Amino acid sequence: MILDYIKYLLKAKDEHSLHSPFVFEFYTKVLKNKSYYTEYDVIETLRKQLLSDKRIVNITDFGAGAKTNKSIQRTVEDIAKKSLKKPSLAQLFFRIIKFYQYKSILDLGTSLGLTTAYLGKANNEITLKSFEGCAETAKIAQENFNKLALKNFEIVVGNIDETLPEKLQKTEELDFVFFDANHRYEPTIRYFELCLEKAHDESCFIFDDIYWSEEMKQAWLTIQNHESVSVSIDLFWVGIVFFRKKQPKQHFILKF
Template sequence: MLPLHFAVDYLSYRLKSFKLHGVHSPFIFNLYRNVILHDGDYYAYSQIETLREKLLQDNSALQITDLGAGSVTGNSVNRKVKELAQNSAKPPKYAQLLFRLANHFQPQVVFDLGTSLGLTTSYLAKACKKASIYSFEGCANISRVAKDNFKQLKLKNIRLIEGNLDTTLMQQLQKIERLDFVFFDGNHRHEPTMCYFNACLQKKHELSVFVVDDIYWSKEMKQAWQEIKKHPEVLQTVDLFFVGLVFFRHQQPKEHFILKF
């Protein structure tokens, strides 16, 4: 059962959100109609979802080190692969949305901040095979499973970066010239979310796309989302409840949309 605050936030979102007739921005209108609401099938869907079903049946136990924000040693617990597939991986609806966004914008450099078992990373890699996909994971044992999943899907454009995201993100940002697409799913607290967001801003450009996960997950994430919307470099946002889309397009006015999804 969803927490009460989450249910209340979702009800408020449903009451505020609207569909195509309420979208007056041509850019957002076309994106919403042709990408976000697209209900067709892509070849990658069945391949990755077949792997998901396999992982949901996997009883293998992993020792998980959750570094979190600012932690050096982390906390270790044992969890089954199927539990990670059930609770940590993005559901198909949203993983496939990320595929469609990446397929539409065709970014060349993609950061996935939070690999987990690699299902979302695989969707991004399948969507833009010529892109360089950098996926960040703090736990070595989870990384091992993700690498095996990438191998099964024959994905060769992913570089999996292990270690504390507080350190590895900044190191990798220094090695690239610009950043085209980012999925923020590395930490669901206000301070680290804003830290990672501001760090990635250093390498964004006008056509960059940032996707923030779980913007209503907690009071801290709601605070982070509001700050992102107000940031002077952020010009358009789309609230889809479970994820938020961020754009920096100067040819459109600063606008914020709450759309049904």
């Protein structure tokens, strides 16, 4: 991954190299937006609490699992240290949803719920479904959502292979999806194709850890080359795609 990151740094561009008006606007008004929103404060306060939470959780993992700690018993503190998205990434997701006024949100991989909270706090009209395989982790996430007074959300507990198709049958369209449930090629592509059926011209899909493994690198390559994807953006930590039919198909590696 270190070599991949060096390659990314050598290739990453800023706004001076962008000739696409849509991507230029995304880069200058969303990605590099330095505004600090008050919603960040309460979520980051909760992060500090989780980073010192000694409670033991019995983990049920249907995905690729943790690279550094594969124990079925972990402390909340350890999960928070290893699994929570960095504030800069979670706050980027918040800004994307806020800027484009997305309302129908899916979060594939709740964990302790901090990133989910950023998604849910981006505007007051959001309907959010967050999927989590581990019932004990989902219980703690629910506690966190209650503390944050997060509204119009649902935690869907169980194997996402079963729960995602079921929920999508009852979903008309998707504005924004964050894929962080299973870091393997086949499930990632399968979830992408399932959600793609509900995507529209302005939808945004974000894929976590696109350089996490050879399987994830291959999955990201498959996704960015998919015929439905018009704009793909590599930020190293995540990959972002848009489906704007009138947009020329282009791939961007941007500084973050």
